Amino acid sequence: MVKSQQSPDYFMENDNSLTAEALxxxxxxxxxxxxxxxxxIYWYRPDPRAVIPIDTYKPAKSLKPVINRGQFEIRIDTQFEAVIRACASPRAYEKETWISEEIIQAYVELHHMGFAHSVESYLGGELxxxxxxxxxxxxxxxxxxxxKVSNASKVAFHHLMEILQSNGFTLLDTQFMNDNVERYGAVEIKRSNYEKLLSASLQKACEFKLPTK
Structure with missing residues (x-):
């Protein structure tokens, strides 16, 4: 879910009113x-679109021992703003970030409304x-x-997939194809097919919660 370095066609330029309602x-x-x-800020509507099939997801063999050891404690929605700010921090392979302060504030507002979530990995009580x-x-x-620690994001993603599978989610949109999302099983579909999937997904209510063990 790291954004692509390519420059896809943008839908429209920002009108300086990025709000939760606009999102x-x-x-x-x-x-x-x-x-x-x-x-x-630009608004994007790419074609093709990258999605990760939910029903067929399985963790990589190399990740299974890490999951089984229970090395990380998993929580959801306890430090949403800390997660998005960590995602916005510069990385060794990306000198620039697409997550601006304006975006952070809008998504934090969306989180408070119950429409944005974080899946968090902790080690020794630290995010x-x-x-x-x-x-x-x-x-x-x-x-x-x-x-910040090897495998922490991979385990968080695994638990995201467990959340989506156990609660009956039907669409996981990852927007652009890149090496990172392809590693998790992403495939590209035509925008017209994506929009049909989106329309159908919006007809079914699902909760975002960790599965009961």
């Missing part, structure tokens, strides 16, 4: 925002990895992830 309308219409280095995304009905839109 709700955008996501339910198949559109999402990204910020440029100068803070300018060391995680991801965040947007949730409407039975659709989850993966935004970004981070890690």
């Amino acid at each position: 709700i309308y955008a996501y339910t219409s198949g559109v999402f925002p990204m910020a440029e280095a100068d803070g300018t 060391v990895g995680g991801l965040y995304g947007v949730h409407f009905a039975s659709a989850f839109f993966g935004e970004s992830m981070f890690m």
Whole structure:
């Protein structure tokens, strides 16, 4: 869920009114925002679109021992803002971030409304990895992830998939194809097919909660 370095066609330029309400309308219409280095926000509607099939997901063999050891404690929605700010921090392979302060504030507002969630990995009580995304009905839109400790984000993603599978989600949108999401099983579909999947997903209500063990 790290954004692609390519420059896909953008849908429209920001009108300087990025709000939670604008995000709700955008996501339910198949559109999402990204910020440029100068803070300018563009709304994207790519074709093709990358999605990760939920029902067929299985963790990589190399990750199973890490999961089985229970090395990380997993929580949801306890430090949403800390997660999105960690995702916005510069990385060794990405000098720029598409997550601006304006985006952070809008998504934090969306989180307070119950439409954005974080899955968090803890080690020794410290937040060391995680991801965040947007949730409407039975659709989850993966935004970004981070890690401070090896495998922390991979385990968070595994638990995201468990959440989506156990609660009957029907769509996991990862927006653009890149090496990171392809590693998790992402495939590209035509925008017209994506929009049909999105429309169907918005007809079914789902809760975002950890499965009961």
